[in-house]
Amino acid sequence: MSDTPIPAAVTFEPQAVSTQAKRSAIFIVMTIKPDAASHATVRAWCADIAGLVRAVGKRIPDGGLSCVCAFGCTAWDALFGAPRPAGLHPFREFGAGERHAIATPGDILLHIRADQMDLCFELATHLMSRLGDAVTTVDEVHGFRYFDQRSMVGFVDGTENPVGNEAVHFTVVGEEDPQFAGGSYVLVQKYLHDMAAWNELSVEAQERIIGRTKLDDIELADGVKPTSSHSSLTTLDENGEEVKILRDNMPFGRPGSGEFGTYFIGYARSPAPIEQMLENMFVGRPPGNYDRLLDFSRAVTGCLFFVPSASLLEALAERDPNAPANRN
Template sequence: MVVYTQPITVPPAEAALFLVVTINPGKEGAVRSGLEQLPGLTRSVRYRLPENHLSRVVGISDSGYRRLFDGPRPRYLRPFQALEGPRHKAPATPGDLLFHLRAKTTDLCFELGKLVMEALGDSVTTQVEVHGFRYFDERDLLGFVDGSENPTGPPGDASVYIGDEDPHFRGGSYVITQKYLHDLTTWQAMTVEQQEMVIGRHKQDDVEFPDSVKPADAHIVVNTITVDGVQHKIVRDNMPFAEIGKGEFGTFFIGYSRNPEVTELMLQRMFIGEPVGNTDRILEVSTAKTGTLFFVPSEDFLDNLPDAPAHPDTSESTAPPLTMAQLKEGIANEGFK
């Protein structure tokens, strides 16, 4: 049976809007009504300028899913795991729904975002709103190309879309988001050679350093996930953002994966270190301000929402966080590459 997926593995956009919202008490029915309008709203705005390639992805968190839907749950859906390492912290922050809007131009992202929020009305409260933009040749505000290791084509689809391991949610995905702020004053005081050792790549041409040269705590070393000899990748669609008047410059990290444990293991390696203390050098200049995990359902799911629960579950999840060893075991046992 053909399953229609949300558009995750698409070419990099030039503009993006990220909205993370929470559901207000007693407003679950209104939110479901708003979600039912999403496919139609997306088609209406996209049709006005089809050449600008508007796309929309909606994600639902553990808390949002328990409040909105009855029946089976996605296998790996759980709250974002906050991390506190020897020097750096990755906070967990509120969020029931994620809207990730992308296009060639900002106007389409704005228009669809406005219509989505009008459809939801007073049923939600905005927790995060970030307007992303393309910065030169796909670079972040640190000046390095971002996302060049993303898998594409069939390998990209295999990395992000759920298959037979969770057949009820085939064609779905998971996404973890974090808002990072950069200390550009400290970063710009470093030489280009020092910056390159933080990342593990040449800044100008984006060529990766040989393994013999890269430090063990370089960004691309820490973020390479290999379990039992198999490298597991995610699809990043990070975007730079800035509020110049506030002096805030950053990257909105958004990583899609078929199994969120791959991204969770990546974050544990970044913030705690493997071994402990070997944390990602980029965190010396980049601070995580938010952290959320969402299930990304298929388009079929959105076109025919599951039944609402008789009594929305508003309790807090009590699931214990997974250790690095448990994450590795889960990834190894999953059986897909």
Template sequence: MTRSASTTVQSVDAPLTASATFLVLSITDGPSAIKKVRSTLAKISDISKNVAIRDLGASFACTVGIGSDVWDSVTGLPRPAELHPFREVKGNVHTAVSTLGDLLFHIRAERRDLCFEFERQLMDLLGDSVSVVDETIGFRYFDLRDLLGFVDGTANPVGPAVPPSVLVAEEDAPAIGGSYIVIQKYLHDLKAWRTLSTEKQEAIIGRTKLDNVELDDVAEGQQAAHKTLATIEDENGDEYSILRDNMPFGAPGAGEFGTYFIGYSRRLWVIEKMLERMFIGEPPGLHDRILDFSTAVTGTVFFAPSASLLTSLDDE
């Protein structure tokens, strides 16, 4: 997908795959670290081709996000208009925490070994210029369900609706072809969740569990379902969509069960508004009841620039 002959877009709309790696890194201090990071980011396309060629049917892709704190030093280019660190959202009961992260690599493929191999080559190039903040391995769970048992990502835009929802356009010319990314790692209390009846779970999510049929909204002023709170509309009733590439993760032996939320958007404020509605409530005080069973342990904002911009970063 391209925006123009001169701007090549990263694979933000790559298909959902069986495996994904979410790698968040921090850049070490010093100009030598920045130089090595720039050089490596310029080679992302080459590394991707080197890995993808091993199985062209595996839908390999990697999207790179750059954080607000290092945007200036890494790119030396004008900042995307909305780029800033993740803003903590504190409700009466739950908090969307803000955590550190300079670089995001969203790596995905139908085969886990391709994700592994790309990450190995990437980290060899980066060396001691970075440290790992978080590495989470996601997997596809049955028919695109999360570990709570519900189909995830139903509201994603499809086909021609993807670019206008995800890619920055003429409203911010220096950032054209890029996309804002928000990540949050949620840990689930499955034991507590499973004490609820299917009907209560469905009321919290806003969809039926078996066949994923959307339920009617509750009356105004009552506690809304997750699907309602995560829907953002303007004063004319037009909906602003984002692209979610969420993946389950976990380790049953360690009692860890979670969902890695990753949202791509043309407009950062849309995701921020979703989080306000979830954590503060709409109306305020009536928070998203899914948060009573799912705790956000990370929260970071990145911007995925065009592939053309990444290629241009090689100092040599």
């Protein structure tokens, strides 16, 4: 992780990446139709997003409405041309067979958050209406906050998230890629859980898999916590310092259909730490010492996106991917 400073926020204001956790969320992943008219529609839409968030959010000022918009690698090239954010590339797959972090289609991600689902729903409706038939929705998840920020498997989620200036340091691109300062990378995966099998385990067995106590969310001591625990494999150190990402995972499900899941979303200053965590989980550290939570949880989607700064997002409406200045 680079220690280079973050440029002045007044110039490179980030989107609402590190906003405080909310009660409700909608995640929408889209693909863009491969024609010039659809590309033009999406570019013009970039200038509308902030205004729509303000308009809907003003109706319930304390509702905490926010929206993050991000773009995949292929979409960036088609919509905006060069240069591309330095770390933006197709989703990297890890593992194989039943334990596989798969890549799935995704050109645009919307991460909409609020304390009330009606705010999320209203904003999503307006944003999608502006896009019309220029896009195809390939995944949509409506997430909810589960009691005291519990995951679907019953443990508190996001305990070690960075906050304040630390969150900015770990999630916002700085002078290492100055053309995209103020931006972030975001990786999403949808996990489905075998809750029947999970609930057959004792609480003690579940705690050894997660690496924390279930009731009071205390990390297990090193002599007790297995090296294959989820918390062990998702803790990264670089030169003696912990490297963090910002998670805002949300449970979702349809009990009548037997669907119980977690929508993983992780923001970072570079894709590298999130990808290292996935490799540790799905392949193992060392190989074979994989995350035992994956015996009960299956990843069914996987996409990597870049979140431009708020100012760049609006400016992208005027970006010409074929302009000579953009060819390099």
